[in-house]
Each structure stands twice: as structure tokens, then as C-alpha cells.
Amino acid sequence: MNAPVEAYIIVAAILFFIGVVGVIARRNPLIQLMSIELLFNSANLALVTFARSWANNAGHVFAFLVITVAAAEAAIGLAIVVIVFRKTTFVDVDEVATLKG
Amino acid sequence: MIGFVVLALLMIASAIFTVTAKKPVYSVVGLLVNFIALAITYLTLHAEFLAVIQIVVYSGAILILFVFVIALLSSGTKPFEPGPNRMPRAVIPAVIFGVAGFAAIVVAISKTVFAPAVIAGATGDANVFGSVADFGTALFTTNLLPFEVTAFVLMVAIVGVVLLAGDEAPGRRAPKRIAREPISPPREPIAR
Numbered sequence: 001m002n003a004p005v006e007a008y009i010i011v012a013a014i015l016f017f018i019g020v021v022g023v024i025a026r027r028n029p030l031i032q033l034m035s036i037e038l039l040f041n042s043a044n045l046a047l048v049t050f051a052r053s054w055a056n057n058a059g060h061v062f063a064f065l066v067i068t069v070a071a072a073e074a075a076i077g078l079a080i081v082v083i084v085f086r087k088t089t090f091v092d093v094d095e096v097a098t099l100k101g
Numbered sequence: 102m103i104g105f106v107v108l109a110l111l112m113i114a115s116a117i118f119t120v121t122a123k124k125p126v127y128s129v130v131g132l133l134v135n136f137i138a139l140a141i142t143y144l145t146l147h148a149e150f151l152a153v154i155q156i157v158v159y160s161g162a163i164l165i166l167f168v169f170v171i172a173l174l175s176s177g178t179k180p181f182e183p184g185p186n187r188m189p190r191a192v193i194p195a196v197i198f199g200v201a202g203f204a205a206i207v208v209a210i211s212k213t214v215f216a217p218a219v220i221a222g223a224t225g226d227a228n229v230f231g232s233v234a235d236f237g238t239a240l241f242t243t244n245l246l247p248f249e250v251t252a253f254v255l256m257v258a259i260v261g262v263v264l265l266a267g268d269e270a271p272g273r274r275a276p277k278r279i280a281r282e283p284i285s286p287p288r289e290p291i292a293r
Contacts, residue, residue, distance in 0.1 A: 002145055003105035005215035011109045013206040015116050015135075017199035022120035024195035030125040030171060034132050037163065038116055041139055044151075052146040055218035055230050061244045063151055064236075067158055068251045072258030074163045078170045079266040085174050 008049040015042035029084075029093050033077045040070040105145065111138040125171050129164055136160045147224050147231030 015038055022035030044063040051059025084096055112135055119131035136159045143152040222229030229235070240248055 002102055005217055006210050007105065007109070008142075008146070009210055010207065011112065013203050014113055017203045018113070018116040018120055020202065021192075021195045021199045024198070025192040026120065028125060030167065031120070031122070031128050034119055034125070034128050034167065037132065037159070038119065038135070041135070041159075045139060045142065048143055048146050048148045048151060051148070052220075052231070053215055053217045055220055057231065057236055057239045058244070060148055060151055060231065060236050061240055061247065063148070064154065064240065065247055065251055067151075067154060068254060071158060071163055072254055074166055075258050075262050076265070078166055079262045082170060082173065082266050 005049060005053050009046055012042045012045040012049065015045065027092050027094055029077075029081050032093065033074060033081070036077075037070060037074065040066055040073075105142075108138050108142050108145075111135075112142070125167070129167050129171070132167075133160055133164055136164070144224055147220060147229070149224055149231060150233045150236045 019035045019038030019042065022038065023032050026032055026035065044066055047059040047063045047066070051057055051063075088096070115131045115134040115138065119128045119135060122128045122131060136155060140152040140155040140160075143149070143155060220230050224231065226232065227234065
């Protein structure tokens, strides 16, 4: 650990809120999904930092589970993007205004 | 410390590039840089197994999935035609919310005293904190039930993806595909 804990947590917070801005402000669902991956990763960075800080590897296990859930989320989110694109010509979340299949 | 600063700047710059890029392919490249820098950061935090998993699962599997979907969607059509912008000023509340949340976290950190534990041994040594053996022992003894639930989550994801994006219900014949022109801007939805 070659920097204080606070520095790692601040970097994680910066990454998290960059991802938040991406999810809110972008309209391309693919870029929104990638911003969600940024959110997962910043949470993981915080978990790993605290695991190192307390020398307790429960944080590592938790980060491992988060990676698994992120993989499942990416697969399902991209499947939804694919079926939406089959119905419409747009790749734009604003255009998806109906739940009808 | 210099290494951490370089990694942090690399992660933040690539994250901003990911969020602001015009095309999703550029975002994927930015995200790749971000993931690799994050994996190196994990190594500085004694999380060597997670560093490898970060490269293999994120950079290897998830980003390839993104690239694959981008290639699938943009084949034969004009890629990523945006519709009319219904929320043109969504950036302003997003940035306000982001800055406010970040300020809240900074205030919370400034009120906390951290005392990192001292770990004997470097990253990569056998049987110190964060080694693969240490992580595996924790995963397969203390946290065995979460590990098993992970397998269930992945199975649900597989079944869900097949149900969502599978071509048709089993037993029916596949509908005839419409041949597409190379570039045909407003293409008809595929008849199903």
C-alpha cells in the first residue's frame, strides 16, 4: 500500500460519480451499461481498499461476488439491447417508451 | 506514491473518456485502459487474485461481449442513429448530483481516521494476506454459501439471456430472415 487509504477511497469516489454522470447523461444504452461497469469497479476498489486496511479478506470475497454479478448484469443488459434493436432502428434509451414486446 | 498517482490519473482520464466518447467502440477502449489500471491498483493493495480476475473476466469476457454486441448491431445498418433528444439538459443535474455526492464522501472521509494494518510480506509471497491460497481458503470455508449462490446467479443469467435473445420458442420453425442491404438507414424491423 503505497498511498494512504483516503487517496484510494477518493479515487473510487471520483470513478463512481463519473459513472453516475454517464448513466444519467448519456443516451446510448451501451455507454450506459459501460458506465454501470465503472460503478461496479469503483465499488470494488473501495472494498479491496478496506480489505487491505483491516487485513481482512472478506472484502476480497465480496469484490469477487460483485464481479460475478457484473458479468451476469452485462450479459442480460446486452441481451435487452439486442432485442430492443431488433424492434426499432434506434439505439437510444429515449426511444424505448413502450413495454410491449 | 508516484505509481499510485499515475494509476489514479490513468483511471480517471480513461473513465472520463469512456463516458464522453462519441462512439461505443471508443468507450470500450477507454474502459479497457481503466480495467487494466485498476488491476494494477489491486496488486498494490495485496489483491493478486482479484487483479488476475479483473483482467480475465472484465477485460477478457465482458468487454468482448460489448464489442461483439456493437459489431452485431452495427452490421448492415447505419450505426447508432440517435433519435430526437428529449432531455437535452440532463447533463446539468447529473453533474450537480455527481459533485454533491463526491463532496459528501470527501466530508465523510475527512471525519474518519484510518489506520491501515501492517502486513508482513510483499504482494506475491505465498501465504501472506491476499495471496491466492489465502483468498481460496476464505472463499471455500467461511464464504462457501455465497460462492454457491454465485453459481445460481450465473445460471439464472444464462437462462435469462437465452429466453430474451433466443430467436424463437423451441419447437417452432425459424422465421425466414430478410436479407439486408449493406447500408439502409431506416431499416424495417425483422418480421417475426
